[in-house]
Amino acid sequence: MNGAESVIRTLADAGVRVCFANPGTSEMHLVDAIDRVDGMRVVLGLFEGVVTGAADGYARMTGEPAATLLHLGPGLGNGLANLHNARKAQVPMVNLVGDHATAHQRFEAPLTADVQAFAATVSHWVEEPVLSSEVGAATARAVEAARSAPGRIATLVLPADTAWGDGGVPAVAGAGTPPAAVRGAVLDAARAALRRGGPVALLLRGPALRGEALVAAGRIAAATGARLFCDTFAPRLERGAGRVPVERMPYRAADATAALAGLQTLIVVGTQAPVAFFSYPGQPSELTPEGTEVLVLATEQEDGAAALLELASAVAPDAVPRLSPAQLPTAPADGPLTADAAMRILARRLPEGAIVSDEGLTSAYSGYAHLAGAAPHDVLFLTGGAIGDGMPLAVGAAVACPDRRVVTLEGDGSAMYTLQALWTQARERLDVVTVVFVNRAYAVLEEELAWVGGGTAGPKARSTLELGDPDIDYSSLARGLGVSAVRADTVADFDRALAEALETPGPVVLEAVVYHD
């Protein structure tokens, strides 16, 4: 078999089930090999950011790596922003990136570039084998790297001749490095802090925000009074009625510090002590209040979930966690639509088991609280701050979980970065409802300009923050990509449209007009 087939067989044998792809000439043998190997689905994206974001979403929901297939340095370049988000989400992923044949690389052809340099910006692991006989083993190493705790970005650069050349040998991928056990002394310190009786909080991320680990955190909270927080932009959070409630760390630095005020100890699980999203003149980067000690129970490489279970057995053996009540917010019956009203309606309509991909920025942030008592759901956040992740994440989540509804929250600025995701949603008949909050501005930047003390925006500055002139018609854009769309600017219309969209198979875009002249 050729090298390409050995790569795809190695992936399929290792249980990599999906390849999100935007291939070019140098990847044609890999495309051909996917055709000849059973068990790997290929999903086309029309832009590489869709591909990498989808692989991220797939991994967040399954814990398993998807493969991506990308075209040389520039194709990888287009996928870097969402690989950055994926890296911050600590997910497993195996990127296959074609390169010129080894003998061709020394020439300055149009697409000649240092593919490994592109890869290194976001990858934990990069290799570029040069023989067809080596690529199978390299693929196995890539899978192992991807599956190493807590989840890693592995990028395998494949010169075209290693794909087309004969002598490919599939290899068996090992399991990757598991999370390290938390040391006993650290567990002891955490136990002591929780028993001391002073105000304590746990800041959780990764597996600690799901399943029995989250329940364990809830038991600890119930027994000790500890508060539970998650990062502002966690990769994935289980939330809603019947789930252990977790406070989301506020986005604004001062609000975060205020939220933590008075704590004796902040116990950190799978993350770091909170830092500001951006720095601002005269404001601190570290948000932990003066006088609060930080105890890192588990780093991201350590088994924070197991540590929480152990801690719960010790300090809360019989405790029953407080769970969020099924409590829906009120919503106005009608009137001009606002982001707040839309979030209230969403909370009331959200189906059980929904996955919410939240890139709604200013619009979704303020209404986040309304979903606390909605039907149980998962939330995926913009982990790396690189706008353009919301709709691709939804693609991957929907491919991973075909029986669940996905709801994407987008701003009208953020929705423009990887709009092409809608086409893949249509082609794959994915059950995704995308709510685009139309406020005709980079509203977050209008806030930010004020926050950084950038003065009052003059006409040129304003022109970089305002999205009108011309207005973007998201319904027209959606239809152009084969997705049906509804525009709503009243509460009643939005409520009706959302209800219908959630009943409709396949993708729908709801333009939520929250800007009223």
Added chain:
Amino acid sequence: MNGAESVIRTLADAGVRVCFANPGTSEMHLVDAIDRVDGMRVVLGLFEGVVTGAADGYARMTGEPAATLLHLGPGLGNGLANLHNARKAQVPMVNLVGDHATAHQRFEAPLTADVQAFAATVSHWVEEPVLSSEVGAATARAVEAARSAPGRIATLVLPADTAWGDGGVPAVAGAGTPPAAVRGAVLDAARAALRRGGPVALLLRGPALRGEALVAAGRIAAATGARLFCDTFAPRLERGAGRVPVERMPYRAADATAALAGLQTLIVVGTQAPVAFFSYPGQPSELTPEGTEVLVLATEQEDGAAALLELASAVAPDAVPRLSPAQLPTAPADGPLTADAAMRILARRLPEGAIVSDEGLTSAYSGYAHLAGAAPHDVLFLTGGAIGDGMPLAVGAAVACPDRRVVTLEGDGSAMYTLQALWTQARERLDVVTVVFVNRAYAVLEEELAWVGGGTAGPKARSTLELGDPDIDYSSLARGLGVSAVRADTVADFDRALAEALETPGPVVLEAVVYHD
């Protein structure tokens, strides 16, 4: 003044007139400074690939650098593919990329990344100053680097505190390194080769494809019988009636080698001896036929234009160049539209002084010959092979040349990469007509799969090459971005629509349906 203002003043004083921007929080002080400094226009793109491609188009038409304003590593990441194209186009450009404040960089905030590593993938020059007092001088160095021959990508990474901090000092940018003079011995060798009487060709790129340098090449051709070639994907070519005709190097390796068959000497000006775009099993990378000597008259850093003038004085003192006659192709009166017919009609309708941004791939390539005798125009090609340059280039070219019509040729695959460019065309009222050839496939890849010997495409492979299911409606997409659109699937309709579009102020999209069930 703060650092940001010193940056913008330095740029404006150096004659940098336009900033293509997609800023974020860390660039707000730069946005604010642009507002306070006269003489710099800011043009917003809704995606970074639009921004960098527009700066490329601007530089190709003016020879001058535009500035770009990009948001940290991931924002720069989204712009890398078109920076790759710009690097291969050998244009000047100054990228301003915000970074976290210096004191914030050591924290793992969501957007923390190695911005310089992103920049290094495509930049000839990268600096990240750490003091407000330094950023003015660093900006001047960036401009000098950008203006160094033949045109360089300079990326200035600006930590937020260097922008907001006081003590900014504007600096005066020098001229950059000019092109080196071609050595006398090389000129002598070229002269001798041209006088020897055997078959000779000149392969031209850069300034050699424009103005008096191109005329000089034409005189040499007239006097010596030398043939004139340009690279398949030259940055810019003056073409049409009354211009010196230049043969475009064929895309396919075998065709290129055949085109050069029998040459005694290939004289290379501002480029390299031709190499294959991609490598294929068993096919050579170098396309110069066996037995043809290659003489590099001028590298890209050398003054090939001056060398051509000198050479023309020596070997063709009285020669009059042959110029392309004003000769329009015939076009069918009606019938189902084909790519060939569309290119014929375009040739007949093209207004004098038009700028053609050619990313039409298979559709535009085969009809390229039809424009040989059209009204004089410039052509901009996809220099780096990174799809998604055509519409952004048109933005930059139209900003650079407001009195000229721009025509963009797009495939229905390629148009999806940086579609957001249409919105900027609408906002800036740019006179751009975009022809999207709708064949519902990555047609170039269907060819490539056959070429690489990848076998007959099975169902999964085909699914990565076909764009139907769902069909993309480019008219709907254009209208969604504020651009009027017309769909034509007959020759007569296309002719009428093109004529009208070329008379209409502002952007228009023509969907040229060349796929007929």
